[in-house]
Amino acid sequence: MTDDDPEDAALRALVEPRRRAILRLVAHDELSAGEIASTFDVTRPAISQHLTVLKDAGLLVERREGTRRLYRARSEGLDGLRAFLEDLWASSLDTARRLVEADRGRRDDDEHHAAG
Template identity: 55%
Template sequence: MDAVQAVAEPRRREILRLVWDTELSAGEIADRFDVTFGAVSQHLKVLRDTGLVTLRQDGKKRFYRADREGMGPLADYLRAMWATKLDTLAELAEAAERADGAEGNAS
């Protein structure tokens, strides 16, 4: 599997987003999903095997971080995709606030 195929899976993209700017343990990552630890572990293995995350072991704990340099142009694509989603979310929130304000003024 190549890196593009790896990020085609939504949970793997979410894992990458979680470890984009910070290092998290496998348990911390798994706690954010509604699937088993084993399922998250498999996703982490795919991400590691495709060079999208780095692994640091400290005793029995495993810590993951996105390997943005190793991703090459894929890093720019993911960053742009997440920024677009955040912009859309912000626009929807502002529209909802405006609609609530308009309803409040009408009463």
């Protein structure tokens, strides 16, 4: 992976708890920057910076309506990260399966030798 990978950008953006909270807020509703900022105890410029990071990571869509900027989550922005985690999970499950099967094989051999 390089620094330009969408998964890396998504992970870096999601490290900050407020950004995750922002994504939860706009997961099902389109909200203005002011509405988003009003739910946090930080300055509007700080929220604006968080929104920029999320947009740059492809996790938010911004729409202008007059002078307002409206934001909503962009679920497709998580596709690369989702695929990465699914691959990681599948690999872990496969490793666990092989370990269990190897252990089962050793126990079967031990039982065969004990009975013999």
